[in-house]
Amino acid sequence: MIDTTAAYFDAGRSAAIVNARMGPETDPRLREVMTIFVRHLHAAVREARLTGEEWMRGIEFLTAIGQMCSDWRQEYVLFSDVLGVSMLVDALNHQRPEGSTENTVLGPFHVAKAPRYANGANICLDGKGEKMLVRGRITDNAGRPVSGASVDVWQANDNGFYDVQQPGVQPAMNLRGIFTTDADGSYGFYSVRPRFYPIPDDGPVGKLLAMLGRHPNRAAHLHFIIEAKGYERVVTHIFTPDCPYLAEDAVFGVKQSLIADVRRAEENREDGALWLVDWDFVLAPH
């Protein structure tokens, strides 16, 4: 009779037993990822000495996150965001030469077909908020201008809401637009100073944040996607430097290099701008 006891459960080598069960035809990358996650999961359960009641609370919590998800709400992405996992995955996959603009989280409020504008246009369609001029250049790592680059910008208004969160209150496509850099790599547009805002916190992730003594606020920011042929796509923000949540962004999206110098404009500017931001993006080659 074959000795099969090696295959029976043994708490001391539980992860190895589970992983040994995978068949020979398993996709090698799936095998690798599963092996790593099962090993760390078992190590965590063992280190925490999770009780049966705690395990059940965990099961119920993970279930509730899944059940909160809908076509317009991805609570698992939110969970990943507040655990810093989204930022970690991004960092692992976007290591760029020194001086390149860094990535940060995409967030759920990007809209695929924002209006295209000429440089100098105002993306604030309702005139609310403190007018802000954002301008700069897009260059490569050697400082050479990148012309024809696409600058996709979107942001919350001065109350901390995106247009898609306030249909009927904000005009559609408010505070969104796509610009194209000129021959010298320059871009520019008018907008408003954004305000911080909470991530959706009426679900299980919000409950967890409360239990952990964490607030749900994201530091005030503008979103950007920069794309240009031959360069790596950049998904990033610029942050205002005086936001009270800068050092405690709920999804860990802030990086030192993404904090912009948003400064008061001289008084009575002809264009009415109260704030100025000069901001250059540096693209890394593919």
Next chain:
Amino acid sequence: MIDTTAAYFDAGRSAAIVNARMGPETDPRLREVMTIFVRHLHAAVREARLTGEEWMRGIEFLTAIGQMCSDWRQEYVLFSDVLGVSMLVDALNHQRPEGSTENTVLGPFHVAKAPRYANGANICLDGKGEKMLVRGRITDNAGRPVSGASVDVWQANDNGFYDVQQPGVQPAMNLRGIFTTDADGSYGFYSVRPRFYPIPDDGPVGKLLAMLGRHPNRAAHLHFIIEAKGYERVVTHIFTPDCPYLAEDAVFGVKQSLIADVRRAEENREDGALWLVDWDFVLAPH
């Protein structure tokens, strides 16, 4: 100005940054568990060098598990089961003196109010299957009989289905019953030889098992919960020794010590039993 850069995201110490965000009022045990899980989760993501696409597939998978859950289906428990986590949690919480009966998974088919029977009763209500006599004693670690112990048994029939899975096909409460040990600690009942059966595999967990080259079958078994005043509750199985899935139970429920000697009865027994199992349970004190 305060240096707040320590709080910004840094892929090299991402878990520490996330964990440092917890407030001072956080429940100490929650803090401990979260700290451990966040650390292992980040370590796993980093070790696997998870790509953005893989991360998204993970998000979608975890979401689908949650959305499969309903009042009568707990897909996250199933996920925990097939990853060996349920068995690990049980093992961590039920370490007993040498010689005590070991625990295994509870499973989803226990029913709270099964009928109470006198020893010697037959729990097979439809007469189908190969009749089996199960009998033995319940003792403490010193071999002293435990009288008045409750022996709650439930099992699948010879087609691998529980009564609750086949309403209208099997009589209600088929192959379930609660017995009480006699003064000498003995119990006994008639039943049928159980068959192996698949865990529900029409959801995301079943899909994962298929991708991993794993079948969904549980080795054939009878479930027991043994309870007696002054002793630790035992949630366990006994397994038939010749089941083809004994060494590859889908939820890792098999332990060497739980494999019973299910033997053929002598021919033409007066009680009609074709199979005999002698099985003693040993209870550990509270």
